[in-house]
Structures are given as structure tokens and as C-alpha cells.
Amino acid sequence: MGLNTLFKALGDDTRREILRRLARGDMAAGEIAAAFDLSWPTISHHLSVLKEAGLVQDEKKGQYVIYSLNTTVFQDIAGWLFDLLGTITERQPAKKGEARKENGK
Amino acid sequence: MGLNTLFKALGDDTRREILRRLARGDMAAGEIAAAFDLSWPTISHHLSVLKEAGLVQDEKKGQYVIYSLNTTVFQDIAGWLFDLLGTITERQPAKKGEARKENGK
DNA sequence: TAGTTAATTAGATACCTTTCTAAATAACTC
DNA sequence: GAGTTATTTAGAAAGGTATCTAATTAACTA
Numbered sequence: 001m002g003l004n005t006l007f008k009a010l011g012d013d014t015r016r017e018i019l020r021r022l023a024r025g026d027m028a029a030g031e032i033a034a035a036f037d038l039s040w041p042t043i044s045h046h047l048s049v050l051k052e053a054g055l056v057q058d059e060k061k062g063q064y065v066i067y068s069l070n071t072t073v074f075q076d077i078a079g080w081l082f083d084l085l086g087t088i089t090e091r092q093p094a095k096k097g098e099a100r101k102e103n104g105k
Numbered sequence: 106m107g108l109n110t111l112f113k114a115l116g117d118d119t120r121r122e123i124l125r126r127l128a129r130g131d132m133a134a135g136e137i138a139a140a141f142d143l144s145w146p147t148i149s150h151h152l153s154v155l156k157e158a159g160l161v162q163d164e165k166k167g168q169y170v171i172y173s174l175n176t177t178v179f180q181d182i183a184g185w186l187f188d189l190l191g192t193i194t195e196r197q198p199a200k201k202g203e204a205r206k207e208n209g210k
Numbered sequence: 211t212a213g214t215t216a217a218t219t220a221g222a223t224a225c226c227t228t229t230c231t232a233a234a235t236a237a238c239t240c
Numbered sequence: 241g242a243g244t245t246a247t248t249t250a251g252a253a254a255g256g257t258a259t260c261t262a263a264t265t266a267a268c269t270a
Contacts, residue, residue, distance in 0.1 A: 007116035011109055012258085016185075023192035030216055042259055044218055049257095063216050063267040071193065074186060080121075081179060087128035088176065117228090135246055147229055149248055154227095168237040168246055212270095219264070227256070234249070240242090 001054050003080055006073060009053035014038065015046050019055060019069060026068040029058075106159050108185055111178060114158035119143065120151050124174060127161060131173040134163075 009015055018032055033043040047067060050056045054073045059066050114120055123137055138148040152172060155161040159178045164171050 003121065004116055004118060007112050008257095011112035011116055013109055014258090016108065019189060020192065023189050024196055028216080029218090033217090038258090039260060040217070041219080041261085045258075048218090060266095065217065069193065071190070074190065077182070077186065081182065084124060084128050085176070085179065087125065088174065091129055113227095119228095133246080134248090138247090143228095144230060145247070146231080146249080150228080153248090165236095170247065214267100214269075216267080217265085220262085221260105222262105223258100223260085225257080225259100228254085230251100230253080232250085234247105236245100236247080238243105238245075240244100 001052060003076060005053045006055070006076060009049050009055055012046070012049075014043075015050055018043075018046060018050065022056060022067060022069040026066050028061075028064040028066055030064070032067065106157060108181060110158045111160070111181060114154050114160055117151070117154075119148075120155055123148075123151060123155065124160060127172060127174040131171050133166075133169040133171055135169070137172065 014036065017036075021027060021032065021035060029044065029047060030040070032047070033040045036043060047056065047058070051058060054070055056067050057070050059068070119141065122141075126132060126137065126140060134149065134152060135145070137152070138145045141148060152161065152163070156163060159175055161172050162175050164173070
């Protein structure tokens with residue numbers, strides 16, 4: 001759902017810790033909430049941010065809601081990284097003695 | 106300066122576009138500002154967020170301030186990604202017929 | 211169906227972000 | 241040194257985010 005939403009979702013310790021736990025295996029919402037020193041509604045909110053970003057999926061199993069990691073979005077991050085790093089390597093290496101002088105005096 | 110600051114800095118279109126331009130070569134602050142439909146102070150602020158996150162560096166060259174990409178932080182992102190994806194592959198693949206049932210009914 | 215357990219939604223508060231205009235600082239040019 | 245150009249800092253407005261408690265919804269259990 002866009003790199004913006006994605007990076008914003010990743011810019012929070014609690015949310016990254018949730019992802020780390022989900023990487024070890026699926027968990028119910030309450031199980032996740034129990035692992036933190038925050039209220040259930042707060043965790044519920046973080047989960048919805050992660051879901052919005054496509055980083056997790058949820059599935060209702062009886063009275064539980066099981067959350068799992070969605071790894072496909074990590075390709076978006078990797079793709080963005082490669083694009084950027086690719087652009088760097090594309091640029092002409094400046095000849096000796098005139099390195100990076102376009103903007104200087 | 107921490108993954109939090111780093112991801113937060115990346116969660117903005119303008120800032121990612123600044124990085125993309127810097128990937129092609131160093132630029133003066135004003136040169137960057139001129140490329141956007143935003144005021145100079147706004148761009149100046151975005152640059153300080155990027156700098157705070159360690160994504161760019163600046164260097165005073167006479168009356169200009171030249172900004173350049175700092176690629177070393179990308180290792181932090183890559184490292185985080187690898188850690189997470191590594192954790193996923195570490196987990197025991199469930200045997201057939203008992204897949205992902207720990208939390209279910 | 212009344213009670214219990216699981217999870218989300220609503221509403222409030224405090225704080226952080228993005229953006230602006232106006233002012234300040236810093237360096238160059240005559 | 242007076243003016244010009246480059247950039248940042250200050251201060252304000254609008255909107256977003258993280259967190260809480262209380263209320264609601266949904267599903268199981270006896």
C-alpha cells in the first residue's frame with residue numbers, strides 16, 4: 001500500500017518488535033498484546049497499522065484473530081533499496097582532480 | 106541514529122525523492138529546494154531530518170551547503186531485513202496436517 | 211440464554227510533523 | 241561596509257500519531 005505507509009509502519013519500536021515475534025510464528029492478537037506493557041487497544045491499533053501497510057495478515061479462527069507476517073512486501077523495500085543503490089553506481093565516477101566540483105566555488 | 110529515526114525519515118515522499126536525486130550526485134541545498142514545489146525552509150527541515158537519520162551528510166562550501174548521500178546506513182536497513190527474514194527461515198516447518206495450529210481451536 | 215473471554219471501536223489527551231511566512235545568520239561581491 | 245545571495249532558525253497553524261479508559265461486538269461455554 002505504498003512505500004510511505006510501509007516505512008511509517010516500520011518506524012515504531014513496538015511494531016517492529018511485533019513483526020519480529022510474528023517471524024517466529026503466527027500469534028493471536030491477545031497473545032501479542034500480552035507480550036507488551038501496553039493496553040490491548042494500543043496493540044490492536046499497531047496491528048491495524050501493520051495490516052494497512054501490508055506487513056501482516058489476519059484470519060479469524062473462532063473467537064481468536066490470528067496474525068501472520070506477510071513477507072511479500074519486503075520485496076518493495078528491497079526493490080526501493082536496489083533502485084537507489086543502482087542509481088548511485090550508474091553515475092559517472094569523476095576524473096581525478098575534478099571530483100565533485102559541480103556545486104563548489 | 107536508530108532504526109526508528111531511520112524508517113521515520115524514509116516515510117515521506119519528499120525525503121525519498123531528495124535521496125533519489127542525491128543518488129545521482131551531490132547537490133547544494135538551494136538546488137534541491139528548487140526541484141520541489143515547497144518552500145526553502147520546508148526543504149531545509151527535510152534535509153535536517155535526513156541528516157539526523159544519518160542518510161545524508163552536509164559540507165559547507167563557501168556560501169553553499171552541499172548535501173551528499175551517506176550509503177552506510179543502508180546496511181542498517183539491510184541488516185534488519187536479513188535478521189527478520191532469517192528468523193522466519195529458522196522456525197521449524199510444521200509437519201503436514203498440523204500446520205500452524207498452535208493458536209487455532 | 212446468561213456469562214465469560216477475545217478483540218475492536220470510540221473518544222479523549224498529549225505530543226509530534228509538515229508546512230508556511232518572517233526573521234536571522236553567513237558568506238560573497240563591489 | 242552595504243548590498244546580495246544562500247541557507248537556517250523561529251514561531252504558528254493544521255493535521256497526524258500513540259496511548260489510555262470505557263464501551264461495544266463477536267464467539268464460545270455451561
